[in-house]
Amino acid sequence: MEAVLKYFDKKVSRRQIDVLTVAFIIVMSFFPSFINIPYNINIFLAWEGAYRIYLGQMPSIDFYLPMGFIFWLLPAFFFKIFGPGLHTLIIFQSFVNLITYLAFRKILVLLKVERTVVFLSLLVLGISYVLLNFWPWYNNFVFVLQLISIVFFLKYRQADTKAFRFLYLFLTALFSVLAFFTKQDSGAFTIMLNVALVVLTSLKSKSFQQILIFILALIFFSLPLIVPFLSHDFQYWFNLGQKPHYSRLNLFDYLHVLLGSLDWVKLYAIAIFISLIVKFQNFNQLFSNEREYLFLFIVLGILVQASVIQVTSYIPHYNTYYLHAFSFAYIISSITGLQNKLAKAKVFLFMSALVMFLWSADLWKYSLKFARKLMPTAFFEAPQNVVSVNTWLKSDETQFDKKTNWRLSDLEGFRHIYLPEETIAGMDKIVKEYEGVENLKVLNMSELTPLAATIGYTPMVNQPLWYHKNVSIFEREIEVLCNRIKDHEYDLVLFEKIPILNNFYPQEIYDCLLENYKMKDEFRAPRREPDATVCVFEKE
Template sequence: MKSNLSISQNNWLRNSDLFIIIIFCCVPLFMSFPYRVNIFLSWEGAYRLYLGQVPYRDFGLPMGFGYWVVPAIFFKVFGPYLISLIKAQVFLNFICCLSFRGILKKLKLSDGVRIAVMIIFCLSYILPNFWPWYNNSVIIWQIVGLNFLLGFLNTEARKKYVFLFLSCFFLFVSFFTKQDGGFLGFAIAAALVLYNTIITKKWKDIFLFLLLYIIIAVLVILPFTQYSFGYWFNHGQPPHTARISISEILGELFSASQWIKFYFLLIAIIVAFKIKNNRSFLTNRNEMIFLLLTLGILAEALIFGVTSYTPPDNNIFFHSFALAYIITGLSGITLINFSKVYYFLGLTILILFWWSAGYWQYINRIAMRIFPSETVEAKNDSLPAENVINRYTYMLNLDSNYYEDESTWTTIDSLKSFQKIYLPPSTIAGIQRLKKMDVLKNNNASVLNMTELTPLDYEFGYKLETGQDHPLWDHLGVCMFNKQCDDYCNKIKNKQYDVVLFEYIPSLNNFFPFRIRDSLQVYYKKTDSFLAPRRPTNGTIEVYVK
């Protein structure tokens, strides 16, 4: 009967998640994007590697440089443009999806549950992450490493040690991308290997895992120790502030993290049911690896949300792992076979309804044309219509320096590095004025670009400042420290730069150090200013000359 059709009986249906992956990953290739906060850092690091600069010798950064390797390769292939970063992320998202799919297959999820979870993963984690960012890349490389680790744990052939090597390599790449997520990924992997070692009595596996990881780490790090590699952990200069706090983690656990705790509750109920019906549950290797992986991801998401707090949804990857376990567990308890087409379709419809925020922003553009919002003419152009109070008008924005509405943003295709990227009109006008400055037409001009418009480095062609203590980006206390800040102030005092572009963001704590701006106002002359391409907060780019 048609109602009994199973996904597993049809090869096309069974592998439909591959088509889902391709569609979700390729969507960004056909779109234009507004300039995104912090994308300047992705561009700057990739551009310096593209130029052949060596980390810790030509610039300092408080982490490994693993994050910038793939974007730099795409700069080599497609050019040092912002849109090349989008293409790099498409590639990373595709690798991530295939690796996550591999994990689900190795955990022996039914075809229906696997495809449904892949839809959740694409909607919740892949679709929003169309720009590269290290808090995203660290998780991608971790998922790749965990996929190879499960290949090692599930294989008895000699090739299992190839999987182990690849697992250790990508887990280290994750750590060399960002310490917190990378270490947590390593801890999850170590817990899985240790459990498997205890169950199988193959004690060499845990030692081989640790040994391979250490060897890979030494081989990668050793060549850079001749430079200022200690900059990674801000070695040798104060202040030293911990990025992790037990009290903050406890606060996050008990005052927030509702989804994580809810999932934990459901998992606890499922595990209790399984133990009741299977006394050997704790020694069932496949069951326990699935459980340990899920609990490890939930614990990581809790901690990661504290140590990597921007943007606030960095840890959203945990939904897919938790729901993979929960849906599989509920399927066993209820005896519902989600590989049956009608059950699968019902589950998919509910998932699409639940995660509608991921795609509604695109559909809403069409819906607003069909069902336009009712508007009322205002008596005063600076205020909304009186007596019209709704969720959009109950508060007044009295900030006269507020950025232009995003509907007015447009592209500046005359600059290759900004093609297909929307910018505020005032930002574009400011860039056009910069292009007319005689001093910037000289490639030998000494320019300090302390703004989010780092692609101007390529557009104007001036030589980038280098040095072991030169920070890759300028957030005081994160990548720049007191010593580097004092060096900049001294160079400004000595008028070393012909032009300084400085971004003033009063609402962010020294995102670009305030005392550098104070020095500029004493020793340089401000000739222009225009709005920075920021949506969440206000910022002004100021132009200073000798």
């Protein structure tokens, strides 16, 4: 026992930290690729865009979307390697998560953060954010591009030669533009943050040509993503708040979210402010150290961004949880003397345990199913005829189920994915009837878009990528689709009804279908809400 205690009194070596970091990053990045995962809402959209590009269709020309198409390019490439299945998206996201960890770690290393703090910050990032992102989504992908842009900015500031400085500055601009053409809100913050960093460092060095070069680089990289599509209604589709879009820039919404929630943001801001008071006598002392003011500026930029994105990109609710890792890294790095103590094995392990305890909710949720299998007598729910913390309120299973009747499907495109039994049965009927039918014309307004690969039909062109009313489809497109329905252009139409959502799929199209097509079947949609259904329509 004494030998064990002596071991924990030793310092953690740099090599041990590096080995632990590599192991953590690899395991946390890739383990979702080796397990079966339940279907998740909105994943149909990631699949549909990637599949269309995989088939050779051109975004903004063959199909339309209210944003850039950068997010879908890499999944389409992964489809070429692993096949166009939903599980391929899990593999792709494992790659994205790996880049997330590496880029975040590189930022902290370039900011000269101690390796123990770097690992603890990676632990925070993994548990609070990356662990939740096992499905790909553009709100996550844009953040990864932002991380890469910050890495290149910091490399630009530390480059030894003029050639490398310009190279890294151009790469900062490139990934800023790619972020904007992935998702406008987070992408705009990426551009604004990097412009602010370039301006700030230029003012400090009294060299202003970098500002002009950076702005010109932003314009240069933006033009190829705009000019070729101007003749294809780019001004109409790309959402900059113009009609028929809604910008979501509403002062009341921001104040409501800021003052009514965002407790973590406010707590971190206060902690950072206190650390500045303790650490620096005045602003001159702060701005005399480039590492200090760049670190501060990046973290504050991330906090402001996370606050605004909660309003403009409110789904999923955890898409800004990256703020925890940045704030944690800055605050822990600001505590004088803590880094030396963290070098001791016992302090390092204790801090790691505290981090996992603080963000234990999702760890517990994922580990509970395994705990119940290992110790079934210890982990069981109280019966409904007693009053306990889990039974005092009646469970409303009419709104959300517990996925107890979800199982794996054998259908191509849906393998390794859990779905409701009723959904699988409904899809089996469709596949049995339509698989192999040549020149099948399908309007798929449901979350079952991978049926295109399963049945073998090609998604039709000159249509929106998805059909969220007043987000990606508007009155003009609704009228066009209704006219096509009246002309019986489609052999098969799938329409999903989701009562809990506000007119997600346009009711007008459903009404057109009822008037002009025959509803052949209706079965449960791949969602937790049992009353969400997919209606199957065919020609009269």
